[in-house]
Each structure stands twice: as structure tokens, then as C-alpha cells.
Amino acid sequence: MLKRKDLDETPIFKTEDLRNAFYEALHEAYRVGKSDVELKKALKQLASALKPTKVLSGDLKEIFAVAAEKLEQSRANRINFCERKEKAPWKLWGTEKVEAKALEQMDDAVSLPISVGGALMPDAHQGYGLPIGGVLATKGAVIPYAVGVDIACRMRISILDVPCEEFERDRRRFGEVLLRETRFGVGIAFDPGMRVHEVMDDPLWKKPGVLKENFQKARSQLGTSGHGNHFVEFGKLTVEADIDEPTLKIKAGTYTALLSHSGSRGLGQHVANFYSELAAFLHPELPENLKRLSWLELDSEEGKDYWEAMELCGRYAAANHELIHKHVIAALGCGVLGYVENHHNFAWKEEFNGEEVIVHRKGATPAGEGKLGVVPGSMGTPGFIVRGKGNPESFNSCSHGAGRVMSRAAAYRNLKREDMKNFLRAREVTLIGGTLDESPEVYKDINKVIAGQTDLVDVLAKFEPKVVRMAEEKAQWTQRRNKKKAAGEAEVCM
Known part of the structure; x- marks a missing residue:
């Protein structure tokens, strides 16, 4: 049976x-x-x-x-796919190294009957369904795969009251704090009770289904980071002019800052897979090239359930960053001068031409007028705090990073770890962990990416990474953890 x-x-x-x-x-x-x-x-x-x-x-x-x-x-009773007489309009920012496949995926997305319009950011590259760096506005429906598998992947930067001179003198201690207070990788968790947050008290966890089934996993992974391009790092923040915003009020100058990038961990993946499969089941009429763009109507039971789950993933991801910063900063014994944070894999209800639309940003940063955001580079290149200009042509969006120009498989075929180390050493970057497929060479030039969207954002500050913590190669992770246990001390490596 x-x-x-x-x-x-x-x-x-x-x-x-x-x-x-x-x-x-x-x-x-x-x-x-x-x-x-x-x-x-x-x-x-x-x-x-x-x-x-x-x-x-x-x-x-x-x-x-x-x-x-x-x-x-x-x-x-649902909105079904049919060929449109005209596709919804979309606009491209930055043409340098944007793959033809990413353009094709964006063109597919605006062919949906629910699509209102879209935009492709200068860090764009091929993704699944919607390209990375893709922005898609829809009417009355949400597309789980256009939000992405790592729901609510996000950034947070905290500006510390630590003089840059003190940070430079004591970099090793900062690295040791990252080793003690952060966890990275698939299935990684803190010991029970080490990380606690009120987000786990949300009544939605008790709702039968994917949220309830993943409650224990989410609780165990609270305050941790994933693999790939997720990181927690210290660096130097250069502010050209005084900033006076609700969460960030600082004078022009140079500061020590803590920057993190991660999302909703295994929870987000399970929610995304569950509802993406459900959406595909509800839309068997979609041609093969559009299967990953299957949608859920927001007035349906399934659409409402997904929206609730997505928003909980957003609160959970925010809690992860909050805990990372709280524990790292407490271990340092310093204070915080201000912070900036934002999602870049999410869907929002926003107004466009007087109507409510659902704006999907899959690897794109909200850039409404006056809104602050963080656009990182790579482990060895700068990131930026930006202020949005509210450009309606981009649906109030900007890039979420530099964007890949080399696949992970190609990186392992073509790059050498020694070259990555030399690149970082020349820029005085200490790397703890880190994989070859995240070498700075696999990314576009972040300065050109930023220059390609001056009509979307203003740059307020430049962040230069100096002590970077990322997931390790699996074999190295095991070897180094065993070595650290045997030695009884933390290991910081270049």
C-alpha cells in the first residue's frame, strides 16, 4: 500500500x-x-x-x-498560460558580460500572462527560471522560483566603534572571533540553546505542512550561514560625506565594519521546492521553457500559504543576521554606530502605475527613493552602501552584487588556489575558509557594475573586505576542524 x-x-x-x-x-x-x-x-x-x-x-x-x-x-478556475500578442516590456542595465541565456530567460518571463514588466540588473547572469539579477512585476500572482531557493537571502552591515588602527593591530583576534561565533556550510548548526530568537515563537510554525515539518531544522540552524558565496567579514568602510538616515547616522571618515551575507538556510530551500512543485502541478499547460516560472495566484489557498511561508522565511533570515552580528560584536566587546540591511531574494507588494503589483527580485536589491541597501563585491573586492533613486523603469531596484562570469565547475577547471591566495595577499585580505569557485576572478568588475547603474542608486560608502570568513572546501573543513580540536585553538589562515 x-x-x-x-x-x-x-x-x-x-x-x-x-x-x-x-x-x-x-x-x-x-x-x-x-x-x-x-x-x-x-x-x-x-x-x-x-x-x-x-x-x-x-x-x-x-x-x-x-x-x-x-x-x-x-x-x-485559474489563470492559464496563453500566448500574448505582445510581451510585457523590460529593460536591461549594463551590457558587459551579460549572458545570452540570461536575456532569453528574461524574455521568457515577460511572456507570462501575469507579467506586467521587468528589468535586468548589470550583475545579471543565467539562473533557474528568472535570471540572477532579474526583476519581474506580476499582477495578482507570485512565482516561487522567481523568488529563488534561498528565500530572503540578504545583507547586513554594522558600523563598529572600533578605530581602524586598532582593527589593523589586532586582526588575528577579529579572525578568531569569526571562527568561534559563526558556523558555515550545509547542515551546520550550533549546539542546542546557543542561539535563541523570538522568531521561533511565531505561531505559523505550528501550521501543518512544510513550516511545521522544518521547525526543528530551522531552530538548529538559527544564526548560521550557508556555503557558496555566503560570508561574514570585517573590513574598512570609507564614508565620503555625512550620512543621516534612521539606522545610520555617521560623519564622513573611515570606520571598521562587519558585513554578512546569507539567507533562510534549509528552511528556505524546503519552502521553495515545495511550492515550486505545487505551482508546476497546477500549471501543466506551461511549455517546457516556462515550467520554472509556474505561479500561484495570491487569492488562492496555495498562494496565501506560500506568501505566509515566504514572509516567515524573511523574518527568519533577518533573525540569522541579527544573531550573527549580536554574538560577534558581543565577543569583541565593542559598540555599534549604525547599520544597513536588505533582502535581495524576495517578493514585495508594491504600487506601479496606480495598481498593486508583485515585484520579484531574484538577486536584486530594493532601491526605492531614499532606501539604503548593500551591494557586495567578492572576498577580495569592495562592496558599497547605496541609496536608491526610485527609478520606476527598474521597478525601484538595483544590482545585488558583482555577478558571476564563470560557473563553479569552470572555476575548478581553470583556476588555481595559489593564484587566489596571491590576489588576496596583495590586497591584505585574510581568508578563513573560502572555496576556489568563489575566487574574485569568477565575478564581474564590481566598479563597472556600480558605474552601470548611476540612474538607480547613489553610492554613500565603500567597504573593503579585510578578514573574511566563508565555508571551507569539505575535505579542508574536516581536516582543519580536527587539527583545531587537537591543538585546542582557533586557526586563521591566508
Whole structure:
């Protein structure tokens, strides 16, 4: 007999209004002697059919008649894909090293019947569904894959009351604090009770489904960072003119700052995968090139559930950064002069031409008029604090970073770790961990990326990384952790 767990992972069983009808049909099918093989095949046919009432034959057609009718009706009541006479408009910022595939993905996105318009930022490169650096505005619907797998991946910078001279004299101590107070990598967690935040008290965690199922994982990963391009680092912040904003009031000058980049960890991935599969199930009519752009209508049960889950992922990701900064700063024993933070993988309800639209930013930073944001470079190149100009052509957005020009696989084929070390050494950057596929060479020139969006943002400050903490190569991680345990001390390496 098919297990309840296996059935719950089937898209048909992810919608409450269909679940009961299909359970009743399965119960009847088993009563008359149908096998698991027959039923798995029938469920697969029904899930992928444009007309579920037409795909089965014989007694299976009769057994699943009510469920198939409910499924067909649920699809008929939704916005379905049809060819548009004209695609929604979109605009490109910066043409240097923007892949043809990224342009093609953006063109696909604005062909959806729900699309209002879009924009592609100067750090753009190929992604899944919507390109990285893509901005897409839709009407009445949200696209889980256009938000991304790392929901609410975000930035936070804290300006510290530590003189730059003191930081330079004591860099090793700063690195040791990063080693003690941060955790990086897939499945990494702090010991129970070491990181606590009120976000885990949110009543949404008790709602049956993907949030409840991932509560323990989320609690264990609280205050940690992922792998790849996630980091926590100290550096020098140069402020050209006085800044007077609600969260950041500082004079022109040079400061020590703490910068972090990470998201909602395993929670976000599970939420994204669950609702992306559900959206694809609800839109079998989409052609293959648009499957990853399947949407959920916001007035539907599924759309409301996703929006709730996405927003909780946003609060959870913000809590992660808050805890990282809180514990690192406490370990240093210093104060904070101000901070800036922002999501760059998220969807927002915003107004455009007098109407509410859903603005998806997948690797793009909110840049509404007067809004502050952080645009990082790489482990060895600068990042920037920017102020948005509120350009409606970009749907009030700017880039989220430098943008890749080399895939991770290509980096391992073509680059050498020694060259990466030499690059960092020349810029006086201490790297703790870090992988070759995150070498500065795999990214576009951040200065050119910033120069390509002067109509979107003003630069307020420049951040230069100096002590950088990232996930290690897996083999190195194990080796160094064992070495550190044996030596009984932290290891900081170039």
C-alpha cells in the first residue's frame, strides 16, 4: 500500500481541497484490489494531464471520476498560460558580460500572462527560471522560483566603534572571533540553546505542512550561514560625506565594519521546492521553457500559504543576521554606530502605475527613493552602501552584487588556489575558509557594475573586505576542524 508520506509528497496531495477526494478514490481502489504499480501510474497521469477526466480508462476512470473532476475544475478556475500578442516590456542595465541565456530567460518571463514588466540588473547572469539579477512585476500572482531557493537571502552591515588602527593591530583576534561565533556550510548548526530568537515563537510554525515539518531544522540552524558565496567579514568602510538616515547616522571618515551575507538556510530551500512543485502541478499547460516560472495566484489557498511561508522565511533570515552580528560584536566587546540591511531574494507588494503589483527580485536589491541597501563585491573586492533613486523603469531596484562570469565547475577547471591566495595577499585580505569557485576572478568588475547603474542608486560608502570568513572546501573543513580540536585553538589562515 502506498505510504501516507509518499502520497503527501505528490503534488496532488499538497492542496487541501483535492486531498480528501483522492484519498477516498485510493481507498476504493485498494478495496477492489488495485496494485501500487497501477495506482502510481494513474496518479502520475492525472497530475500531468491538462484534462484529468479524459486520461484514465476502465474501472480506474470510474474510481477516480470525482477526484479527476475536482482537479480539472480547480485548474479551469485559474489563470492559464496563453500566448500574448505582445510581451510585457523590460529593460536591461549594463551590457558587459551579460549572458545570452540570461536575456532569453528574461524574455521568457515577460511572456507570462501575469507579467506586467521587468528589468535586468548589470550583475545579471543565467539562473533557474528568472535570471540572477532579474526583476519581474506580476499582477495578482507570485512565482516561487522567481523568488529563488534561498528565500530572503540578504545583507547586513554594522558600523563598529572600533578605530581602524586598532582593527589593523589586532586582526588575528577579529579572525578568531569569526571562527568561534559563526558556523558555515550545509547542515551546520550550533549546539542546542546557543542561539535563541523570538522568531521561533511565531505561531505559523505550528501550521501543518512544510513550516511545521522544518521547525526543528530551522531552530538548529538559527544564526548560521550557508556555503557558496555566503560570508561574514570585517573590513574598512570609507564614508565620503555625512550620512543621516534612521539606522545610520555617521560623519564622513573611515570606520571598521562587519558585513554578512546569507539567507533562510534549509528552511528556505524546503519552502521553495515545495511550492515550486505545487505551482508546476497546477500549471501543466506551461511549455517546457516556462515550467520554472509556474505561479500561484495570491487569492488562492496555495498562494496565501506560500506568501505566509515566504514572509516567515524573511523574518527568519533577518533573525540569522541579527544573531550573527549580536554574538560577534558581543565577543569583541565593542559598540555599534549604525547599520544597513536588505533582502535581495524576495517578493514585495508594491504600487506601479496606480495598481498593486508583485515585484520579484531574484538577486536584486530594493532601491526605492531614499532606501539604503548593500551591494557586495567578492572576498577580495569592495562592496558599497547605496541609496536608491526610485527609478520606476527598474521597478525601484538595483544590482545585488558583482555577478558571476564563470560557473563553479569552470572555476575548478581553470583556476588555481595559489593564484587566489596571491590576489588576496596583495590586497591584505585574510581568508578563513573560502572555496576556489568563489575566487574574485569568477565575478564581474564590481566598479563597472556600480558605474552601470548611476540612474538607480547613489553610492554613500565603500567597504573593503579585510578578514573574511566563508565555508571551507569539505575535505579542508574536516581536516582543519580536527587539527583545531587537537591543538585546542582557533586557526586563521591566508
